[in-house]
Ligand SMILES: Nc1ncnc2c1ncn2[C@@H]1O[C@H](COP(=O)(O)OP(=O)(O)OP(=O)(O)O)[C@@H](O)[C@H]1O
Ligand code: SF4
């Protein structure tokens with residue numbers, strides 16, 4: 503596949519980021535959904551009350567009618583919030599999202615309700631999605647009443663029976679008067695899907711629709727969804743943290759990390775030639791020897807960061823094996839590095855190093871120079887000697903690429919950082935990826951080898 507120059511930043515609107523076909527059925531541009539969070543009482547007393555979780559942060563993509571776009575990412579990456587924002591269930595903070603040319607952001611509840619007849623959501627848990635006190639006929643028929651699509655018991659029953667038949671609950675008469683508890687997990691999810699299609703929608707947002715089902719029925723439900731898509735000319739946004747099912751199901755895939763798309767492209771391109779280290783890490787987590795597990799756990803280097811205080815620069819940098827100078831190194835990374843080092847050391851040696859170091863205060867925003875205090879009684883020189891020793895023990899540790907200079911000060915070490923750069927989605931031909939490894943200028947500036 504011919505590749506474009508590596509440093510070519512998208513020169514067309516970011517919304518075209520996912521392909522070449524005429525899109526615009528759904529058009530999302532710089533969409534943001536932020537949640538203001540209030541800390542605990544203790545947090546508020548200590549002045550740490552306010553925080554913003556950028557659940558969806560400057561997301562752009564386009565979706566053509568009849569396409570299946572997978573939204574893939576670990577827990578907390580913003581998949582559900584993005585789906586809910588598109589359906590007007592979570593208010594956007596900024597940006598734009600149009601559905602068949604109509605702007606959803608800022609739309610009033612009355613218009614949204616009308617629009618939702620065409621955009622339906624299939625939720626993860628079929629047991630919770632169906633009211634146990636309602637018959638299948640009542641549950642599946644409910645949207646017909648809400649949207650005044652059918653009058654009288656007979657007409658509703660006819661519509662519901664047709665929907666049940668379409669999802670493989672046939673003959674429908676067997677199921678109409680049953681309650682959810684009479685059905686298996688797979689049958690319940692079929693009923694949930696029947697309810698989602700009963701109004702003849704054009705878009706389904708399917709939020710982990712098979713992750714709570716037994717392995718034995720997952721592929722049957724996915725196959726049903728593919729059949730329905732073809733028969734009813736549906737378009738899907740398919741939310742999952744399982745890249746293996748996404749491969750089976752999606753035309754294109756968007757990989758999300760902490761609210762941002764880090765890679766988007768044709769499913770085949772994502773699998774065959776992933777461009778982002780996070781995508782590569784997700785892919786190495788499958789196939790999974792344990793079939794009951796669909797959350798990748800063997801990602802390198804640590805946990806998903808706190809969404810209210812995302813890492814600077816590239817949010818993936820604390821976990822990225824390829825990270826280099828501009829990726830956003832900061833004092834929190836030093837804290838993680840020290841914790842990992844001390845966890846592997848004998849208690850006495852650990853305590854000797856610990857005794858040199860004061861408290862590490864993480865700033866709210868990037869700073870060119872951080873002041874790392876020495877413990878009371880320890881000198882800046884001794885602390886600097888410790889940092890130099892740690893660097894010599896593992897000079898290949900990516901953290902040190904971010905450190906421009908270190909010097910001893912009065913009771914502290916001053917650390918100068920290379921300025922963090924936020925990676926933007928770059929056009930790499932078959933896919934777009936937000937990673938400095940594809941930025942030739944930054945690679946050249948920092949001498950990052952290929
Ligand atoms: N109503 C809310 N108020 C505050 N924060 C929220 C709210 N809804 C979601 N969040 C936060 O937004 C971020 C994204 O959450 P979201 O549920 O969209 O992630 P997800 O990718 O769907 O995760 P999962 O795979 O666990 O379902 C998380 O940090 C979450 O805690
Ligand atoms: S920009 Fe690329 S290399 Fe740098 S941390 Fe992010 S994913 Fe890794």
Ligand SMILES: [Mg+2]
Pocket residue numbers: 581582583709
């Ligand atoms: Mg979710």
